[in-house]
Amino acid sequence: MLKIALPNKGRLAEDTRDLFNDAGLDVRVQSERALTASLGGEFQALFVRSQDIPEFVADGAADAGVTGLDLVRESGRALDTLLDLEFGQCRLVVAARDESGIRSLADLNGTARVATSFPRLAQEFFAGAGKHVEIVPVSGSAEIAPHLGIADVVVDLTSTGSTLRVNGLVEIATVLTSTAQLIAARGAAAAAAGAARRPLGDLVAALTSVLRARGQRYVMANVPRPALAGVRRVLPGLNGPTVVDILDGGAMVAVHAVVAADAIYRTIADLKALGAEGILVTRIERLMP
Numbered sequence: 001m002l003k004i005a006l007p008n009k010g011r012l013a014e015d016t017r018d019l020f021n022d023a024g025l026d027v028r029v030q031s032e033r034a035l036t037a038s039l040g041g042e043f044q045a046l047f048v049r050s051q052d053i054p055e056f057v058a059d060g061a062a063d064a065g066v067t068g069l070d071l072v073r074e075s076g077r078a079l080d081t082l083l084d085l086e087f088g089q090c091r092l093v094v095a096a097r098d099e100s101g102i103r104s105l106a107d108l109n110g111t112a113r114v115a116t117s118f119p120r121l122a123q124e125f126f127a128g129a130g131k132h133v134e135i136v137p138v139s140g141s142a143e144i145a146p147h148l149g150i151a152d153v154v155v156d157l158t159s160t161g162s163t164l165r166v167n168g169l170v171e172i173a174t175v176l177t178s179t180a181q182l183i184a185a186r187g188a189a190a191a192a193a194g195a196a197r198r199p200l201g202d203l204v205a206a207l208t209s210v211l212r213a214r215g216q217r218y219v220m221a222n223v224p225r226p227a228l229a230g231v232r233r234v235l236p237g238l239n240g241p242t243v244v245d246i247l248d249g250g251a252m253v254a255v256h257a258v259v260a261a262d263a264i265y266r267t268i269a270d271l272k273a274l275g276a277e278g279i280l281v282t283r284i285e286r287l288m289p
Contacts, residue, residue, distance in 0.1 A: 001041075001042060001043065001044050002042060002043050002044070002063040002064065002199050002200060002203075003043075003044050003045075003046055003061070003062045003063050003064075004039065004043050004044070004045055004046065004062060004063065004064050004065060004066070004203075005045075005046045005048050005052075005053045005056045005057060005061075005062035005064070005065035005066070005067075006020075006027075006045050006046065006047055006048075006053075006065070006066050007047075007048075007049070007050040007053070007066065007067065008047035008048055008049060008050075010050070011088070012050055012066075012067070012068065012087075012088045012180060013047075013050075015085075015087045015088060015180065016066045016085075016180065019085060019087070019207060019210060019211075020039060020207075022210045022285060022286075023206040023207050023209070023210045023286070024040070024206065025039045025040050025043065025203075025206065026039070026040070027039060027045055034047070035047055042199040042202075043199065043203065046061075046062055050067045050068060050071055051067075051071050051074075053065040053066070053067040053071070053183075054067060054071055054072050054075035054077050054079060054183065055075060055077065057077075057079060057183055057184060057185055058075070058077035058078060058079055058185055060185065063184065063188070063200060064082065064182060064183065064184045064188070064200060064203070065182075065183050065184075066085065066180055066181070066182055066183075067180065067181065067183065068088055068090070068178045068179070068180055068181070069081075069176070069177075069178040069179060069180075069181050070090070070092050070118065070121070070157065070176065070178035072181060072183055073120075073121055073176065074118050074120050074121050075120075076120055078185065078186035079183045079184065079185060079186060080183065080184050080185070080186055080187065080188055081181045081182070081183055082181075082182045082183065082184050082188070082200075082204050083181070083182040083204050083207055083208060083211075084179055084180075084181060085179065085180040085181060085182060085207070085211065086179060086180075086211055086214075087179065087180050088178070088179055088180035089159070089177070089178070089179045090157045090158060090159045090177075090178050091157070091158055091159075091174050091175075091176070091177050091178070092118060092121060092155060092156070092157055092174070092175040092176050092177075092178060093155070093156065093157075093158055093164075093171045093172075093173065093174050093175060094114075094125075094153050094154070094155055094171070094172050094173040094174075094175065095143075095153060095154050095155075095156065095158075095164050095169040095170060095171050095172065096146060096152065096153045096154075096169065096170060096172055097146045097147065097168055097169060097170075098168050098169065098170045099168070100146070100152070102152070102153065102172060103170070103172055104172055104173070105126075105129050105131060105172065105173055107172075108131055108133075108152065108153070110132075111132050111133060111134050112126075112131065112132075112133045112134070112152045112153060113133070113134045113136055113150065113151040113152050113153075114126065114133045114134065114135050114136060114151060114152070114153055114154065114155055115136040115138050115142045115145030115146070115150065115151035115153075115154045115155075116135065116136070116137070116138065116142055116154060116155035116156065117137070117138055117139055117140065117142060117156070118155055118156075118175075119135045119137050121155070121175055121176065122135055122155040122175070123135055125155070125173075125175045129173075136150060136151050142154040142155070142156045143156065143163065143164065143167040143169060144167070146169070147167075147168070153172070154169065155175060157178075158171070182203075182204065182207065184200065188200065205288075206286075209286040209287055209288050210285070210286055212286075212287040212288075212289075213283075213284040213285060213286050213287040215260060215261050215262070216258050216259070216260060216261060216284050216287060217258070217259050217260075217261050217264055217281050217282065217283060217284065218256070218257075218258055218259075218281070218282045218283075218284050219235065219256070219257050219258075219259050219264070219267060219268075219271075219279070219280070219281050220254065220255070220256045220278075220279070220280045220281075220282075221254070221255055221271050221276040221277070221278060221279040221280070222246060222252045222253070222254050222255075222276065222277045222278045223252065223253060223254075223255055223271065223274055223275060223276045223277075224251055224252060224274070224275045225251050225252065225253050226251070227274040227275055227276075228243065228253070228255075230274045231255050231271070231274060231276075234267060234270040234271055234274065235255060235257035235259065235267065235271075236257070240257075241255045241256060241257040242255065242256040242257065243255055244256070252277070258284065258287070264281060268281070
């Protein structure tokens, strides 16, 4: 049984559980405070802090884990990303007080003091920019540091930038963009194809099928046979629409295709213009190539 380290709280934990549940790996816990849970017959979940997951995976306490790219990079451990899970998007940015007049890295003179809970990433970023800085490690609420005079700028996470603006800070640079990642120890991606590690490869395939299905819709409609040339343009699908004869349908045939969700409105209008009837649109739970 492979052990998967999952976030124990917060929005990242909620989104992770939703993804695993959609993939058919229901998180079965005996109580809300449980430290472990079953994920079916092949996996066991370990609930730990997001920032500890890179260490658990790198040290072999867990075979894989889900956490943010920012925390993976900050850990400095030898890890492979098996899959970008496409949620939990945020940015690690450099920000300064609005009234400081600092609007770019070029405005930082001398040895700038940087308050952050990401000292490794901050040091690497400023070194790459040719800036000498003094890192001021903080465990949280870095936004207050410039106002207290203990730092010139902060390096902190933001999703929309609203928290920075509320605290009188302005972004001057982006260190990295982060999303949730499925990670494993270095070399595990290649080993996943082996018999002993096959469940890990199956896990990647299952989660990928759910991510691929999101933002897609399955469209079915009855259309006049003479309109099929037009239908192919309207419903390109993954490999073109599937066309099925209708019992006693006469001149009508059924067409099925996968369509991007943001194109559904126009797709339905175009199908109606071709004489389509009985149009049905459904969500897709999983989509395998």
